[in-house]
Amino acid sequence: MTYDWMKQALREPLVHFLGAGSALFLLMGQFGGEDSLDRSITINEADVTRLASVWEQTWRRAPTQEQLDSLIRDYIKEEIYFREGMRLGLDVDDPVIRRRLRAKMEFLANAEIQNMEPTEAALQSFYAANTIRYAEKPAFSFDQRFLGDDAEAAKAAILALNAGKQVQAQPLSVSASLEKAASDSIGREFGDGFADSLRTLPKGRWSGPVQSGFGWHAVRVRDIVASGTPPLSDIRQRVSNDWRAETQATREAAAYQALLDGYDIRIAKP
Missing domain, CATH: 3.10.50.40 (Chitinase A; domain 3)
Structure with missing residues (x-):
């Protein structure tokens, strides 16, 4: 009975995967020198609070203890897969990951302007320079x-x-x-x-x-x-939104240019 069970288990793809992974780990330890992967995972109170907060925003109620434990287990699983994927170089030349990282960098470049409000002088100046945009x-x-x-x-x-x-x-x-x-x-x-x-x-x-x-x-x-341009007081929010959009585009371009200036770009065309 035990022998038959072992034969069946050895046919399972998961067993092959785990076996190969174990062999690779042993080989790295024997010949590959130091394994640089950080194998310590700490879940602090801030992490637990954040997980619970995300759940509450989605479901409009606090998670039960069982649900919170499940969220923590899933977070640990995600962290382990992330670290192992990085160790295996799965992020290299992946167009999906590249686009996601670009999107995050652009978000960081734009995040500050999202909550900014123009001064009265800035709003008046923008309105005066763009009156045709608001002409009726x-x-x-x-x-x-x-x-x-x-x-x-x-x-x-x-x-x-x-x-x-x-x-x-x-x-x-x-x-x-x-x-x-x-x-x-x-x-x-x-x-x-x-x-x-x-x-x-x-x-x-x-x-x-x-x-x-x-x-x-x-x-x-x-x-x-232009004719029939409404006063600024009537369209203040619209002008403010337009100011923010243009300021955001300018800031993003400036942030990218600052990064670009730090690189040596070489292009070999066929």
Whole structure:
């Protein structure tokens, strides 16, 4: 009976895995020198409180003692698998892990601005510089070139246009140039997203690519006539949100540039 049980157990994949792991551990101890993996796991009161807090936020009640013990066991299991995965190098060249780490770094770069409130002077300055964005019925004079549905190719075409080069626009059954067109009429012709984007484009040069219902466009705003701009007191929260979004983008770019400056980048193109 015992012999048959042992034969059956030896056929199990888990037994093979554990056996291989044990052999690897012994070999490392015999020939591989020091095992640098920290094999001490301490669960302190702060860890337990955090686990209980996460549970309570999800289920709207405190966990029972049995549930809390289960959370602790699961945390230990996760920590062990994490450490062993790192020891085996499973994080190397993994695109999912790379994206997650990038997302966390970007979150850290942006976290501080999330709770910041602009000063009154900063808000007034931002509002004064962006009044066209908040105009109720602005009118635009602009040129557009339809560049198709490839955003990257459209970016290259816009660079060429600003360099004074000729770019072949694709045919489209809408006007290439409009004079003092109202925002709502532009929205009917190109889409509301296209019309809204005109509020933030610089004047006098080709910008974009700007997306419409047709695809991507190069747009050159020549003139903007604003009317009916509400006072700051009426749209304070909207202006504050826009200030925060732009400040966040600026801070993220600055944080990345600071990191980039510390690296020696070499690119070998074929």
